[in-house]
Amino acid sequence: xxxxxxxxxxxxxxxxxxxxxxxxxxxxxxxxxxxxxxxxxxxxxxxxxxxxxxxxxxxxxxxxxxxxxxxxxxxxxxxxxxxxxxxxxxxxxxxxxxxxxxxxxxxxxxxxxxxxxxxxxxxxxxxxxxxxxxxxxxxxxxxxxxxxxxxxxxxxxxxxxxxxxxxxxxxxxxxxxxxxxxxxxxxxxxxxxxxxxxxxxxxxxxxxxxxxxxxxx
Numbered sequence: 001x002x003x004x005x006x007x008x009x010x011x012x013x014x015x016x017x018x019x020x021x022x023x024x025x026x027x028x029x030x031x032x033x034x035x036x037x038x039x040x041x042x043x044x045x046x047x048x049x050x051x052x053x054x055x056x057x058x059x060x061x062x063x064x065x066x067x068x069x070x071x072x073x074x075x076x077x078x079x080x081x082x083x084x085x086x087x088x089x090x091x092x093x094x095x096x097x098x099x100x101x102x103x104x105x106x107x108x109x110x111x112x113x114x115x116x117x118x119x120x121x122x123x124x125x126x127x128x129x130x131x132x133x134x135x136x137x138x139x140x141x142x143x144x145x146x147x148x149x150x151x152x153x154x155x156x157x158x159x160x161x162x163x164x165x166x167x168x169x170x171x172x173x174x175x176x177x178x179x180x181x182x183x184x185x186x187x188x189x190x191x192x193x194x195x196x197x198x199x200x201x202x203x204x205x206x207x208x209x210x211x212x213x214x215x216x217x
Contacts, residue, residue, distance in 0.1 A: 003215060003216060003217075004170075004183060004188050004189060004190050004191050004215070005026040005027065005169075005189065005190035005191070006024060006025050006026055006027075006190065006191055006192075006193075006211075006212070006215060007025065007026065007027035007028065007029055007058075007060065007169060007190055007191070007192040007193075008020040008025045008027075008028055008029065008193065008194075008197065008203070008208075009028075009029030009031065009039060009060075009062070009146075009147075009171075009192055009193065009194040010029060010031055010038055010039025010147065010194040010195075010198070011028045011029060011030055011039075011049060011203075012039065012041055012045075012203075013045075013049070014048065014049055014052045016202075016203045017049050017052060017053055018052075019203055019205060019208065020203065020208070021053070021054075021057055023205070023208040023209060023212050024212045024215075025057070026056075026057065026058065026190070027057065027058035027059070027060055027082070027190070027192075028049070028053060028057065028058070028059050028060065029060045029062055029084065029192065029194070030046040030049060030050065030059060030060060030061055030062065030078070030080060031062045031147075032046065032061060032062055032063050032064065032074060032078075033064060034062070034064050034086070034145055034146070034147075035064060035142055035143045035145065036142050036143065036145070036147075037136075037145060037146055037147030037148070038147045038194060038195065038201065039147060039194055043074070043077040043078050046061060046077075046078040046080065047077065047078045047079060050078060050079060050080045050081075051079070058081045058082050058105070059080040059081050059082065060080060060081075060082045060083070060084045060107065061074065061075060061078050061080040061082070061083050061084065062084045062086055062146065063075070063083060063084070063085060063086065064086055064087055064143075064145055065085075065087075066087050066088060066089060066090045067090050067093075068089065068090070068091075068093040068094075068096040068097050068100075069096070071083060071085065071089075071097060072096070072097065072100050072101060075101060075104065080104075081104070081105060082104065082105040082106075082107055082129075083097070083101070083104060083105070083106055083107065084107045084108075084109060084132060085106070085107070085108050085109060086109045086134075086136075086145040086146055087109075087138055087143065087145055088138065089108070092124070092127065094106065094127035094128065095127075105129045105130070106127075106128040106129050106130075107128060107129060107130045107131070107132050107169070108124050108127075108128045108130075108131055108132070109131075109132045109133075109134050109136075109145070109146065110124065110131055110132070110133055110134075110160070111133075111134050111135065111136040111137060111138055111145075111152075112133050112134070112135065112152040112153060112156050112157055112160075112172075113137065113139075113152075114156075115156070117133075117156060117160070118156060118159055118160050118163065121133070121160045121163070121164060122160070122163050122164060125164040125165065125166050128166070129166060129167070130166055130167040130168065130169060130189070130190075131160070131164060131166065131167075131168050131169070132168075132169040132170075132171055132192060133152070133157050133160060133168065133169070133170055133171065133172070133188075134146050134148075134152075134171040134172050134192075135148050135150040135151060135152040135171070135172030135173060136148055146171070146194075147194050147195070148172065148173070149173050149195050150172060150173045151172050151173035151174075151178065151182075152172050152173075154170075154181075154182060154185040154186050155185070157170055157185075157186045157188075158185055158186045158187070161186055161187060161188060167189035167190065168186075168188050168189050168190075169188060169189060169190040169191065169192050170182060170186050170188040170190070170191050170192065171191070171192035171193065173196070174191055174192075174193040174196050175193070175196035175197075175211065176196070176207070176210040176211045176213070176214040177214075179191065179196075179211065179214050179215055180214055180215075180217065183215070191215070193211070196211060197211050
């Protein structure tokens with residue numbers, strides 16, 4: 001089985017970015033303003049970190065904006081290689097993002113709640129470069145758009161992966177103890193985590209090593 005790419009999210013400094021890359025991360029998640037959840041940093045810091053990251057490492061802007069124009073404005077303040085849209089895009093206006101930001105990769109988060117999530121992921125897969133499955137709940141009064149530390153139903157995730165033709169990232173409560181089972185169940189292109197490699201909010205080299213050892217089998 002091909003080893004999945006690993007995206008380390010909630011990067012908060014150039015030092016954390018370098019540490020994640022040194023241990024094997026293929027992508028870094030940089031969290032913009034969110035209604036809830038960990039890892040939020042300023043747009044200025046996102047830009048600073050993104051400019052420090054060498055190719056071919058990908059940098060993901062996590063944006064909670066739901067209007068295409070606002071996402072474009074957010075992106076232009078930070079200039080990452082990829083935009084991760086963590087909520088439903090209003091009117092599914094991906095065509096405007098494509099025309100205004102050519103060459104920028106688009107990743108849409110789908111929060112796996114029930115069977116309807118399968119239909120949602122399949123429909124959206126025609127418009128984006130990758131789907132990222134997470135365990136939030138955008139229907140709450142204060143939206144959960146990631147960073148919950150919870151797993152979801154990986155059988156639904158596998159069904160989504162089997163039903164789409166673009167890469168799929170798996171997120172939600174992953175750590176050194178469950179990541180092999182997650183990989184074997186879903187067979188994702190990539191895996192994504194924040195809290196599973198942190199202690200008191202800080203990236204932990206011991207947990208990073210243990211996680212990558214588990215990923216590598």
